[in-house]
């Protein structure tokens with residue numbers, strides 16, 4: 001079974017992002033970029049499926065500027081066999097990404113697509129669901145456990161009230177939650193090996209997809225700042241403040 | 250013409266509060282508000298939806314294959330009735346996030362996720378980068394498909410309305426997926442996202458057992474209980490307690506963070522609380538930068554005395 005994983009290059013989760021002075025976005029020049037953490041989990045899951053003899057080939061796909069090659073090389077070092085970059089400098093929104101991935105899928109015919117539940121830059125939480133819709137496939141979002149069984153998969157999902165388990169037909173799109181697995185570290189020998197693995201480049205035009213943004217970003221601002229409050233000496237002083245100053249109890 | 254559809258969150262009998270917050274957001278958009286109640290044997294929920302203040306009509310889709318509200322089947326209902334609406338809104342709960350993007354893609358619309366303000370019928374504000382920036386976005390799509398951050402909109406009244414309930418047909422079962430089971434965490438406490446107060450524990454709690462010392466505190470404050478991701482990851486408490494960028498967003502009157510360092514991903518989920526209290530032994534912990542009141546010290550000493558003080 002061929003498994004495809006979608007990986008997005010994002011500002012590293014440890015970076016404290018700064019809004020640009022002109023209000024057009026956040027500062028991304030000279031900022032550390034990494035693979036979206038949820039996508040690392042998606043990739044790890046695919047690699048484990050391969051190690052378990054369920055997956056036969058892992059294809060990593062990223063859409064965005066040429067720098068995404070770096071993210072794809074990381075994917076190859078973690079264990080993907082091949083990579084495809086859909087290269088564009090247009091700011092991609094989830095619907096456009098879903099369309100690009102769909103077009104790649106029509107050529108590649110994977111049985112399972114694993115992706116993150118959410119990109120930590122746009123916090124959209126849409127692309128997987130959209131991709132499943134466009135393909136007419138089943139979807140299992142926010143997965144914390146995936147078990148492949150024959151022509152289906154049993155997926156445990158993290159939902160507001162607890163956990164829910166679904167049985168989905170393959171092919172399917174699964175999106176990962178944080179507790180699905182703990183991604184491995186890339187090792188130097190694997191980074192070396194990754195350099196020799198195939199990385200193909202396509203374009204939205206070649207795939208016949210219009211990626212024009214549907215949402216215009218009018219401005220980006222910093223959220224109102226909370227001011228740090230006071231330290232109090234003990235529980236007694238705290239209760240006094242909560243009762244008489246904040247009047248919250 | 251502005252006509253807004255709200256996808257209800259319900260349990261078959263009653264309508265969940267997130268629906269009321271979403272109707273509030275719909276009112277900011279303007280126009281007639283219709284509420285879709287999709288499920289099985291959910292006539293009571295449809296009736297409850299009809300009582301919501303400000304709702305003009307309830308659309309009730311009832312079919313056996315809608316029972317567990319699987320994304321494929323619920324999205325199909327939304328798509329089937331979408332054309333009469335200028336806006337389609339759902340709460341940004343795990344259910345809304347699961348279903349709505351699927352419907353949006355089928356309608357060829359770019360969803361706008363987790364809005365916190367409505368500037369005009371086509372322009373909305375939403376947090377990005379874990380709430381470290383707020384983007385104002387304008388949609389060019391014919392139907393605006395939107396999920397709503399419930400904490401950003403004050404709930405409308407659950408009663409006072411008298412909307413008509415109209416049945417709508419559900420498209421056939423997609424057959425793509427089926428429901429296997431559910432593990433619902435039962436709790437006598439208020440629900441995390443709508444509680445007036447929240448007491449959360451972090452890795453500093455040390456173990457699941459130690460969370461017991463937070464219970465009398467939560468009892469005293471009539472609070473829901475939450476946690477950081479580290480506490481959930483370590484298996485101290487269930488996953489649905491997680492507060493943060495990728496967990497639940499809360500904005501109670503009072504948020505008490507115990508043994509939580511205050512990583513940006515955690516702050517993203519609670520920094521809009523009215524009053525924040527932090528208890529942490531590290532005076533440099535970033536949580537103190539957003540806390541209104543902080544106590545530096547050992548939580549195992551402070552929490553029990555706090556419980557006693559509250560009783561006085």
Ligand SMILES: Cc1cc2nc3c(=O)[nH]c(=O)nc-3n(C[C@H](O)[C@H](O)[C@H](O)COP(=O)(O)OP(=O)(O)OC[C@H]3O[C@@H](n4cnc5c(N)ncnc54)[C@H](O)[C@@H]3O)c2cc1C
Nearest residue numbers: 451452453477478479493494495496508510514515530548
């Ligand atoms: C993609 C991604 C998404 C994430 N999403 C979330 C999210 O939604 N929510 C979330 O919470 N995190 C999230 N995280 C994780 C986040 O980055 C932090 O790792 C996490 O919040 C840390 O949890 P913590 O504060 O409990 O643990 P720590 O950072 O380890 O802090 C523990 C604190 O307890 C204090 N302490 C220890 N013992 C005591 C004691 N006896 N008395 C008093 N204080 C004590 C310590 O001083 C310390 O400050 C995410 C991370 C990533 C990469």
Ligand SMILES: Nc1ncnc2c1ncn2[C@@H]1O[C@H](COP(=O)(O)O)[C@@H](O)[C@H]1O
Nearest residue numbers: 006007063115116118119124125126127
């Ligand atoms: N530009 C992209 N390239 C590859 N995958 C992407 C891209 N954007 C989003 N994704 C995938 O979709 C998931 C959800 O992203 P989002 O809907 O933007 O929150 C991510 O975790 C990725 O797996």
